[in-house]
Amino acid sequence: MSSPLKDAAAIVGIGATPFTKNSGVSELQLASECVAAAIADAGLAPTDVDGLVTFSLDTNDEIEVARAVGIGDLTFFSRIPYGGGAAIGIVHQAAMAVATGSARAVVAYRALNGRSGQRYSQGVGGDIVTSDLIHWSWYMPSGLMTPTSWVAMFTQRYMHEYGAKSTDLAQVAVSTRKHAVNNPAAFFHGRPLTIEEHQASRFIVEPLRLYDCCQETDGGCAVVITTPERARDLEQPGALIRGVAQASAADQEQMTSFYRPSIATLPEMDLVARQVYAMSGLSPDDIDAAVIYDAFTSIVLWQLEAFGFCSVGEGKDFVQDGNLEVGGRLPTNTHGGQLSEAYIHGVNGIAEGVRLIRGTSTNQPAKNDHVLVTGGVGVPTSGMILGKLD
Amino acid sequence: MTLPAKQKRELESKLQAYVGKPIGPPQVGRDPVNVPMIRQWCDAMGDGHPAYTDPVAAERSVHRGLVAPPTMLQAWILPGFEMSVETEAPRDEQQALHKLLSDHGYTSVVATNCEQGYARYLRPGDELSAETVVESISEEKATALGIGYFIDTLTTFRDQNGDEVGWMKFRVLKFIPQQPAQTASSADAAPAKPQRIRPLLGHDNAWWWEIVNQGQLPIQKCNGCGALLHPPRPMCGHCQSTDLSHVIASGKGEVYSFVVMHHPQFPGYEYPLVAALVELEEGTRLVSNLVGCAPEDVHIGLPVRVCVERVDDELMLPVFRPAS
Ligand SMILES: [Zn+2]
Numbered sequence: 001m002s003s004p005l006k007d008a009a010a011i012v013g014i015g016a017t018p019f020t021k022n023s024g025v026s027e028l029q030l031a032s033e034c035v036a037a038a039i040a041d042a043g044l045a046p047t048d049v050d051g052l053v054t055f056s057l058d059t060n061d062e063i064e065v066a067r068a069v070g071i072g073d074l075t076f077f078s079r080i081p082y083g084g085g086a087a088i089g090i091v092h093q094a095a096m097a098v099a100t101g102s103a104r105a106v107v108a109y110r111a112l113n114g115r116s117g118q119r120y121s122q123g124v125g126g127d128i129v130t131s132d133l134i135h136w137s138w139y140m141p142s143g144l145m146t147p148t149s150w151v152a153m154f155t156q157r158y159m160h161e162y163g164a165k166s167t168d169l170a171q172v173a174v175s176t177r178k179h180a181v182n183n184p185a186a187f188f189h190g191r192p193l194t195i196e197e198h199q200a201s202r203f204i205v206e207p208l209r210l211y212d213c214c215q216e217t218d219g220g221c222a223v224v225i226t227t228p229e230r231a232r233d234l235e236q237p238g239a240l241i242r243g244v245a246q247a248s249a250a251d252q253e254q255m256t257s258f259y260r261p262s263i264a265t266l267p268e269m270d271l272v273a274r275q276v277y278a279m280s281g282l283s284p285d286d287i288d289a290a291v292i293y294d295a296f297t298s299i300v301l302w303q304l305e306a307f308g309f310c311s312v313g314e315g316k317d318f319v320q321d322g323n324l325e326v327g328g329r330l331p332t333n334t335h336g337g338q339l340s341e342a343y344i345h346g347v348n349g350i351a352e353g354v355r356l357i358r359g360t361s362t363n364q365p366a367k368n369d370h371v372l373v374t375g376g377v378g379v380p381t382s383g384m385i386l387g388k389l390d
Numbered sequence: 391m392t393l394p395a396k397q398k399r400e401l402e403s404k405l406q407a408y409v410g411k412p413i414g415p416p417q418v419g420r421d422p423v424n425v426p427m428i429r430q431w432c433d434a435m436g437d438g439h440p441a442y443t444d445p446v447a448a449e450r451s452v453h454r455g456l457v458a459p460p461t462m463l464q465a466w467i468l469p470g471f472e473m474s475v476e477t478e479a480p481r482d483e484q485q486a487l488h489k490l491l492s493d494h495g496y497t498s499v500v501a502t503n504c505e506q507g508y509a510r511y512l513r514p515g516d517e518l519s520a521e522t523v524v525e526s527i528s529e530e531k532a533t534a535l536g537i538g539y540f541i542d543t544l545t546t547f548r549d550q551n552g553d554e555v556g557w558m559k560f561r562v563l564k565f566i567p568q569q570p571a572q573t574a575s576s577a578d579a580a581p582a583k584p585q586r587i588r589p590l591l592g593h594d595n596a597w598w599w600e601i602v603n604q605g606q607l608p609i610q611k612c613n614g615c616g617a618l619l620h621p622p623r624p625m626c627g628h629c630q631s632t633d634l635s636h637v638i639a640s641g642k643g644e645v646y647s648f649v650v651m652h653h654p655q656f657p658g659y660e661y662p663l664v665a666a667l668v669e670l671e672e673g674t675r676l677v678s679n680l681v682g683c684a685p686e687d688v689h690i691g692l693p694v695r696v697c698v699e700r701v702d703d704e705l706m707l708p709v710f711r712p713a714s
Contacts, residue, residue: 122654137589138621141707142679143656144665145587149649153667153677157647160690206650206662206685258667259620259675263647 003243003279008099010231010238010389011091013042013224014351019185019342022116023218031060031111032068034220038107039069042224043235049224051076051103053093055086055110055345065109076103080246082254083120084293084376087346088384092244094225104226110347111220119216120147132254139256147295148213150255151378152205155298158264159207162313164301166207168320170198172297173211173339175324180336183362187215188340212297214338221347223354231389238389239357242370243280247271248380255378264313266299269306269374272383277308280385282370284308287385289356289365290330290372291349294337299377304330307372307383326363334363346375353386398530401494405487405539408524413543414482416521419466423516428458431465457511463547463556466512467520487524487541491564496538503561509554517550525559532592538565584657585702594624599706601636605698607708608636609674620674641696642713643670650685658702664688668710682711 015037017023017030031054039046049071052062062077076097080086087110094106114120123145124136139145144153158164177193180186193211201210231238249267251260260267277283284307292303301315309330310318324332335341335352342348353373355361368388375382421427425443432442440447441457448456458466480486488499512518528540540563547556589599601608610622614631625632648666655661664680666688680688681699693713701707 123656131592131594133590134592134595135621137591137595139677140587141589141701141705142665142677143586143651143659143663144649144677145656146651146654148653149651149665152649153647153665156649157667157690160647202652203650204653206652256677258647258677263667 002281005095005099005241005244006279006281007228007240007242009095009225010228010240011223011350011354011386012226012231012234012236012238013038013040013044014222014354015039015041016185016221016344016348016351017111017219019187019217019219019344019348020115021216021218023113024116027058027111027113027117027220028060028064028068030113030218030220031058031065031109031222034111034222035065035071035107035109036069038109038222038224041236042105042226044105044224046070047072049105049107050074051094051097051106053078053080053090053097053106053108055079055083055090056081057083057086057345058110058112060109060111071107076106080382082376082379082381084295084345085379085381087293087349087375088244088373088382089246089375090347091223091225091241091350091384092246092382095241095244098225098227104230106225107222108225108347108350109220109222110345112345113218114343115216115218117218121213121216122146135254135256146205147255148208149205151296151299152208153256153258154263154378155296156207158298158302161264162316164298164316166199166209167195168301168316169208169212169297170195171319172294172300172324173198175319175322176294176333176337177340178325179334179363180340183336183341186336186341187217188336193340208296208298211339214295215340215343217342217344219342219344219348221344221351223347223350228389237358239354239371239386240389242282242385242387243276243278244382244384245272245275245279246380246382247275252380254380257378264302266302266306266377268379268381269303269377269383272374272381273307276372276383276385280370280387282385286370287330287372288367288369289334290332291335291337291353291356291374292332292372293346293349293374293376293381294333294339295343295376297339300324300332303374303377307374326365331363331365334361334365349373353384357386357388397494401490402530404490405527408483408487409527411483411524413484413487413522413524416519416548417467417469419518420470421466423458423466423512423514423518425456425514427465428456428462428514431459431462435459453511455513457513458516460508460511460556461506462512463506463508464520464545464558466518467547484522484524484543488564491539495566496564498536498538498567499562499564500535501560501562502540503559505559506556508556512549512555516555518547518555520545520547531563532590533563533565534590535563536565536567538563583702586658586705586707587656588705595622597636598622601638602698602708603706605706607639607641607696607698609639609670609672611635611637618672618674620676637672639670639672639696641670643668643694643696643710645680645688645690645692645694646675647690648680648688650688666694666710668694676708678707679709680711681709687712
């Protein structure tokens with residue numbers, strides 16, 4: 001039986017603020033600007049929007065954004081936890097809302113002063129003891145308290161089991177950077193990277209080097225989701241949501257799922273992949289391009305495996321020979337990714353997924369029928385396959 | 391440790407009896423608002439505003455005469471050094487409330503918040519009194535400092551005519567300190583060394599750290615099905631039992647994965663810092679540090695042994711060394 005969510009929603013507008021290292025404005029202003037831009041891109045008025053959804057981590061209340069942007073009544077609002085894992089989770093919420101009639105048009109947004117404000121690279125901590133802080137207490141006394149350190153722990157084991165090398169990770173960084181060079185919105189616009197430069201960059205947490213790690217960015221991104229019927233009446237070609245899903249797998253921890261039989265795979269992303277392929281009826285061979293969540297280079301390899309572009313352990317081979325570049329098997333992170341465009345918690349990747357379907361990426365591949373977009377890694381996560389709206 | 395549930399309920403009902411009540415009769419200022427005190431305050435605060443200390447300029451200002459800095463509000467009613475003298479019996483209901491909490495182990499106090507509002511400028515000659523009411527007492531909260539209660543008081547300041555001239559909301563946390571209080575240091579003691587981030591203790595993990603403090607490495611065990619569990623949790627995921635105990639690990643294991651941390655560097659840790667995911671011979675894994683081994687000599691599969699060590703002045707941590 002096919003899912004009622006299949007082809008039941010489309011992304012019809014995208015919007016973003018400039019990506020900077022010091023915005024000089026509030027996160028609420030960033031949120032308001034990107035939401036307003038996405039609504040305008042869709043050719044809608046703020047009062048046409050009746051749903052808002054964002055990350056639990058986002059500091060911008062839906063009602064504050066609604067008031068600032070001039071969105072009137074809201075009939076749907078929701079939040080998704082677990083950091084960047086929420087990236088496609090917010091689209092999933094919006095798709096369910098418009099498919100069920102809970103809302104007519106929903107804006108999914110994320111805005112943060114990720115460099116000038118709270119920096120995730122600076123580790124965890126806080127004042128009130130929650131189950132979350134009890135969780136981090138298993139790691140903080142040992143000093144293992146930054147995203148890089150947690151991902152490095154998985155990476156070391158993965159490299160040990162499958163023979164992946166730091167130069168394989170460098171291939172991801174270099175391929176992604178090539179895309180950023182052509183993207184005026186990217187932090188690394190016009191600044192290429194070589195394997196040698198990657199290898200010469202300092203260790204942050206061994207085995208991960210500086211250029212294995214993403215940006216820290218001030219900025220916001222938003223997308224508008226509505227039904228295919230309404231989407232056909234709007235200005236932009238809609239990006240149809242063919243399959244979309246969230247997943248948390250057995251024995252899941254937030255960034256520290258170290259206690260499973262194997263830590264060299266991503267069971268939660270496997271579960272996303274099974275769902276989005278089943279819902280869409282598509283297979284890896286049908287995917288023409290991808291926006292793969294890249295907070296770190298190594299997590300790209302694991303997702304290529306989870307989504308069946310190669311076998312488990314073969315991600316290191318797949319990323320060679322320009323396979324991730326335009327003209328390669330799977331043009332990936334054509335905006336420059338979070339490694340080289342900006343770190344907006346994966347939501348800038350949704351916008352790029354939509355541009356790929358519209359044919360307007362600054363690194364546009366010729367074939368663009370289906371685009372995979374994924375959420376954060378190491379946490380309960382999400383993903384989707386976008387296609388063209390008839 | 392926190393109180394058993396019954397004792398806690400009794401304590402909390404006693405605490406709630408203080409809410410809404412004045413802590414005693416209004417306090418009366420020892421002196422009227424006066425120019426020498428204002429001048430000393432302005433000297434100490436570095437506030438050179440002429441309306442506070444220059445009679446001629448003040449006369450020409452909108453105030454038409456000298457006024458006191460609004461933030462001096464509380465200074466006019468403070469009892470002086472007497473307030474810091476320890477007495478056996480509480481002098482007012484606020485002290486009685488604090489003593490009640492101290493007697494139950496909530497021995498430490500820290501001011502966390504103060505807000506003031508002002509109805510008018512005070513002038514030399516004004517005579518102040520202040521009445522303080524316990525506005526609210528929170529539920530028990532677990533904070534980074536320790537488990538405790540937030541106490542909010544509201545003080546209303548009145549002049550010689552009984553008119554309100556200002557108010558102050560003050561919040562303190564009365565808490566069980568996470569760590570034993572620092573012993574008084576001698577005059578030549580070195581400045582405190584930065585320390586590692588402590589584990590925050592709650593109902594589901596404090597027992598584990600207590601056993602570590604006694605020099606052993608525990609592993610949670612389900613009495614329902616025998617499963618060993620790490621990190622500990624409040625219910626066994628295999629059989630849903632809440633009947634949980636622990637075993638003491640043999641301390642033997644091997645490195646399952648590891649990282650060498652360089653950036654960012656946190657105070658209290660030495661870098662490069664090796665964190666290892668160790669698989670114990672009992673089958674559970676845990677994250678800790680590897681010591682007594684150069685970072686370049688660490689490899690997956692390295693046999694290691696636990697040592698519960700004092701890693702700084704107060705923190706005991708199970709760390710691992712190469713087994714050979
Ligand atoms: Zn059990």
